[in-house]
Amino acid sequence: MRINFVLMKEVMNVRKFALSLMFVSLLGGCSTPRHYAAEALGLGYVKRIVILPFENHTESKFAEERFRDVVATEILSRGLFDIIEKGEAQRFLREELVRKEQETLDTAAAQRLGEELGVEAYLAGAVQDFGEKQNGTYTFPLVSATLRLVDVKTGQIIWQSSASESGYRTVDRLFGFVSDDISHVSFRLAGRMLNTLQKD
Numbered sequence: 001m002r003i004n005f006v007l008m009k010e011v012m013n014v015r016k017f018a019l020s021l022m023f024v025s026l027l028g029g030c031s032t033p034r035h036y037a038a039e040a041l042g043l044g045y046v047k048r049i050v051i052l053p054f055e056n057h058t059e060s061k062f063a064e065e066r067f068r069d070v071v072a073t074e075i076l077s078r079g080l081f082d083i084i085e086k087g088e089a090q091r092f093l094r095e096e097l098v099r100k101e102q103e104t105l106d107t108a109a110a111q112r113l114g115e116e117l118g119v120e121a122y123l124a125g126a127v128q129d130f131g132e133k134q135n136g137t138y139t140f141p142l143v144s145a146t147l148r149l150v151d152v153k154t155g156q157i158i159w160q161s162s163a164s165e166s167g168y169r170t171v172d173r174l175f176g177f178v179s180d181d182i183s184h185v186s187f188r189l190a191g192r193m194l195n196t197l198q199k200d
């Protein structure tokens with residue numbers, strides 16, 4: 001009986017340890033999104049948006065395009081806004097920015113964007129991290145980004161969010177498991193950022 005009691009106690013300790021590792025690993029893979037929302041404006045009037053090309057501040061080629069597509073998919077799947085087709089946005093930007101010999105939208109250009117494409121706001125973004133990180137022999141993906149929703153008539157930022165997400169999990173590192181790939185991490189990050197976007 002004494003042996004059985006000791007064995008049961010050891011099993012319970014192992015289970016507690018495993019649960020603790022799982023809890024820590026869930027906490028360690030992400031940061032709480034920092035966000036801003038213009039409460040005076042609200043978001044109820046925004047029905048249709050255009051997503052501008054994202055900025056890429058990483059060494060990973062096409063990181064901005066990959067994360068932009070992830071964000072667009074998340075917005076559509078949640079039914080947050082209607083999104084203008086990517087080609088329409090690129091056409092407008094190509095004509096507008098080349099004509100004015102500038103690289104960013106000013107207020108007048110944003111207003112023309114709204115009128116021509118029939119949108120109330122545009123979504124801009126920047127990707128700060130998009131790649132693999134190393135911890136000893138353990139490799140995991142890390143994605144960091146900033147998103148901002150801007151009113152096309154006033155140029156005012158309606159909503160902005162910055163956050164990071166990684167595939168790092170203590171359990172995976174300790175037991176040699178493979179971490180989530182960068183696609184899964186990107187969708188998790190976009191989802192958590194968009195969770196801070198509250199529509200009326």
